[in-house]
Amino acid sequence: MSSDVTAHATNEELAARAARVIPGGVNSPVRAFGSVGGTPRYFVSGRGAFVTDTEGREYVDLVGAWGPALLGHALPVAVEAVQQAVARGFGFGASAPAEVELCELIVAKLPDVEKVRLVSTGTEATMTAIRLARGATGRPLIIKFAGHYHGHSDGLLAAAGSGLATLALPGSAGVTAETAAQTIVLPYNDVPALERAFTEHGAQIAGAITEAAAANMGIVTPLPGFTARLLEIAHAHGALVITDEVLTGFRAGPTGYWGLERDQVPAQLRPDLFTFGKVVGGGLPLAAVGGRAEIMDLLAPLGPVYQGGTLSGNPIAATAGLATLRAADDAAYSRLAAAADALAAEVASALGAAGVAHRVQRAGTLFSVLFGDFPTPPLGYAEVQRQNTAQYGAFFHAMLDAGVSLPPSAYEAWFVSAAHDAAALERVVSALPAAARVAAV
Numbered sequence: 001m002s003s004d005v006t007a008h009a010t011n012e013e014l015a016a017r018a019a020r021v022i023p024g025g026v027n028s029p030v031r032a033f034g035s036v037g038g039t040p041r042y043f044v045s046g047r048g049a050f051v052t053d054t055e056g057r058e059y060v061d062l063v064g065a066w067g068p069a070l071l072g073h074a075l076p077v078a079v080e081a082v083q084q085a086v087a088r089g090f091g092f093g094a095s096a097p098a099e100v101e102l103c104e105l106i107v108a109k110l111p112d113v114e115k116v117r118l119v120s121t122g123t124e125a126t127m128t129a130i131r132l133a134r135g136a137t138g139r140p141l142i143i144k145f146a147g148h149y150h151g152h153s154d155g156l157l158a159a160a161g162s163g164l165a166t167l168a169l170p171g172s173a174g175v176t177a178e179t180a181a182q183t184i185v186l187p188y189n190d191v192p193a194l195e196r197a198f199t200e201h202g203a204q205i206a207g208a209i210t211e212a213a214a215a216n217m218g219i220v221t222p223l224p225g226f227t228a229r230l231l232e233i234a235h236a237h238g239a240l241v242i243t244d245e246v247l248t249g250f251r252a253g254p255t256g257y258w259g260l261e262r263d264q265v266p267a268q269l270r271p272d273l274f275t276f277g278k279v280v281g282g283g284l285p286l287a288a289v290g291g292r293a294e295i296m297d298l299l300a301p302l303g304p305v306y307q308g309g310t311l312s313g314n315p316i317a318a319t320a321g322l323a324t325l326r327a328a329d330d331a332a333y334s335r336l337a338a339a340a341d342a343l344a345a346e347v348a349s350a351l352g353a354a355g356v357a358h359r360v361q362r363a364g365t366l367f368s369v370l371f372g373d374f375p376t377p378p379l380g381y382a383e384v385q386r387q388n389t390a391q392y393g394a395f396f397h398a399m400l401d402a403g404v405s406l407p408p409s410a411y412e413a414w415f416v417s418a419a420h421d422a423a424a425l426e427r428v429v430s431a432l433p434a435a436a437r438v439a440a441v
């Protein structure tokens with residue numbers, strides 16, 4: 001049986017086969033191990049904090065499907081709910097109860113989200129949010145911050161983080177100069193630059209999009225007061241603010257990173273639109289754009305801003321998201337926070353003991369590790385690009401050999417889950433000293 005052959009193929013064999021039929025052997029660039037070298041692992045299963053590759057090797061997983069595995073892989077309540085949903089049919093191209101329930105739950109959890117539209121990817125969510133900002137204001141320009149990643153739509157690839165940071169690409173071929181010219185890229189955490197952009201172009205700016213906390217160039221949080229100033233300046237010029245919580249939403253904290261900042265921001269200053277993905281789909285292809293009803297109601301069929309999708313709100317994906325968000329209770333977030341705190345401290349101590357210069361960056365329960373000399377927290381993209389990616393590559397492979405799967409790029413956050421219990425953490429901790437010594441050479 002060909003499926004048996006696949007199950008027993010080695011990582012090397014699968015990589016060779018993939019290279020023949022898939023560009024670069026991968027369906028999303030970071031998976032290619034381009035910046036760390038070596039052969040990507042082909043995973044066949046995951047359970048809780050662990051994943052198993054095609055050769056039967058088990059790893060503690062710190063990628064977490066890039067975020068969705070908030071409560072661990074194959075969460076039993078989600079598996080059961082999804083199996084039941086699958087048995088009822090894969091989707092109908094018509095509305096289904098699960099999407100209503102998921103949108104109700106999102107609105108109930110998030111005080112600044114009054115209406116939600118479900119889509120299939122984070123890229124679609126930010127694309128739709130941008131179109132809404134332009135539709136609401138009748139203006140063309142969008143502000144984004146260097147190193148922030150908002151998916152791969154044309155206008156948002158300028159100076160983006162994540163895969164582009166990993167590959168050191170400034171943007172992408174295939175984006176026209178006209179499209180790129182509609183995006184103003186500013187340094188993050190730089191209020192004077194923001195003020196200047198609005199002074200010069202204010203009447204033309206539809207909105208600013210920001211990650212709630214930057215998490216695709218490693219973690220870089222907004223400085224105290226930055227988010228409030230962004231909201232204040234944008235609103236004073238009649239522009240909208242889109243807070244991209246595709247990565248941080250339901251993960252940095254129960255109500256995302258904005259939820260951690262909200263109380264420090266004056267009540268009249270609220271983002272107009274939010275985007276969600278990753279956790280919100282529980283690992284299936286689902287994402288969302290939400291926000292003020294007045295703006296959301298500009299979407300078709302009520303309003304003039306068109307957006308649609310054959311698979312949008314797919315009942316199986318909506319069921320996975322619903323089961324995950326329902327299971328993400330206070331106890332789960334406490335376990336997640338405890339696991340993140342413990343691991344971040346252990347990493348710092350192992351690297352410190354081996355004399356490896358580093359800085360641990362935090363955003364709620366998210367953290368990332370910068371290799372290199374960073375006496376003060378980096379504020380933006382220019383600074384994090386000074387990190388030592390070769391050192392990270394050596395550390396990454398030593399950890400992988402010891403059975404710990406880290407993100408294959410120095411520019412990504414480490415994703416722990418509420419399922420990273422003492423046994424899982426112990427395995428990581430025991431791998432750290434040797435990997436830190438490898439990184440020290």
Ligand SMILES: *Cc1c(COP(=O)(O)O)cnc(C)c1O
Binds near residue numbers: 149
């Ligand atoms: C992952 C991500 C996206 C894009 O989501 P996809 O589902 O990969 O299209 C957008 N914004 C942020 C902040 C992300 O982390």
